[in-house]
Amino acid sequence: xxxxxxxxxxxxxxxxxxxxxxxxxxxxxxxxxxxxxxxxxxxxxxxxxxxxxxxxxxxxxxxxxxxxxxxxxxxxxxxxxxxxxxxxxxxxxxxxxxxxxxxxxxxxxxxxxxxxxxxxxxxxxxxxxxxxxxxxxxxxxxxxxxxxxxxxxxxxxxxxxxxxxxxxxxxxxxxxxxxxxxxxxxxxxxxxxxxxxxxxxxxxxxxxxxxxxxxxxxxxxxxxxxxxxxxxxxxxxxxxxxxxxx
Numbered sequence: 001x002x003x004x005x006x007x008x009x010x011x012x013x014x015x016x017x018x019x020x021x022x023x024x025x026x027x028x029x030x031x032x033x034x035x036x037x038x039x040x041x042x043x044x045x046x047x048x049x050x051x052x053x054x055x056x057x058x059x060x061x062x063x064x065x066x067x068x069x070x071x072x073x074x075x076x077x078x079x080x081x082x083x084x085x086x087x088x089x090x091x092x093x094x095x096x097x098x099x100x101x102x103x104x105x106x107x108x109x110x111x112x113x114x115x116x117x118x119x120x121x122x123x124x125x126x127x128x129x130x131x132x133x134x135x136x137x138x139x140x141x142x143x144x145x146x147x148x149x150x151x152x153x154x155x156x157x158x159x160x161x162x163x164x165x166x167x168x169x170x171x172x173x174x175x176x177x178x179x180x181x182x183x184x185x186x187x188x189x190x191x192x193x194x195x196x197x198x199x200x201x202x203x204x205x206x207x208x209x210x211x212x213x214x215x216x217x218x219x220x221x222x223x224x225x226x227x228x229x230x231x232x233x234x235x236x237x238x239x240x241x242x243x244x245x246x
Contacts, residue, residue, distance in 0.1 A: 081209030081227045083141045084120070088209070088227040092131035092138040099127065113138075120223075121161065132230065134237040139230035143223040144216075151189035155200070157221055162202045162213050169204035169211060176200055193219055 080089040086098045096106060096114045104118030104127060113129040120127065120143050130140040148154035165171075177199050178184055182192030192198050194217055201214035209227045216222040 079208040080229065081206050081211075081225055083225045088138050088141065088225065088230065090138060091136050092129050093136070095129055095138045095141075099129075121164065130234075132234040132237045133241050135233065137230050137233060139227050139234045141225040143225075144218075145221045147219045149219075151193070154190070154193070154215060154219055154221075158200055158213070158215050161221055161223070165202060165204055165211065165213055169206050171202050172205045173203040174201060190219060193217060 080087045082088065084099070084102060086095055088095065092113050096116065099116055099118065100106070102118065104116040106114055107117050107126075108115035112131045112133060116127045116129070118125060118127065123145050126144040128142040128144070129138055130142070131138050145157070148157060162171075178189070178192050179197040179199065182188055182195075182197045186192075189198070193215060196217040198215050198217075201212060204211040204213075206225075208229070209225060209231075211226075212222075212224040214222050214224075
């Protein structure tokens, strides 16, 4: 059994205090071994106590985290993002019917949602509705505006739209740049856009979810509404479905 240098110092100090007159060599060796065993046991007990305290602290931290996660999930389940005043917490079919009441038309039906056309922010738009694979709950809405033919008109449209969103929502991230070899002012901005080298976007924090506004590689303004709770549900259901198929 190996002791630290500090422990050995204590052993030697203890032995110096002892009288060796009445001890034989074997007695001294035996006494040394016994003392070292006792000392090691003491430090082992101390280490066990420290380890136990750490385990208790970890368990308490995990318990608190579980409570916080539960509270957060309850809040998320009760709060959902809205698109055109419609709460994104229903079957995708019901949201489609609500949008029809607002003048939208259904132009395509897909496995997990709908494609609709209508007006949004007083602009012609294509709206896609996306639902979870098992419960058919809507979790995301995409808005796609018409294609622009010049960088000036595309950028102007983007800036006008984000100006409205920034007036209502808190912007938590944004970008206004091109990736090499393109840059604004080089005369090839639309080419950079088409090659997905344009990073013009805003990200907003909304009650119950997140909103993205960006310039897409299709030379269009793209807006995305994502419900926090139902997007997580979509992730879980998608994983479960994939596991069943593999």
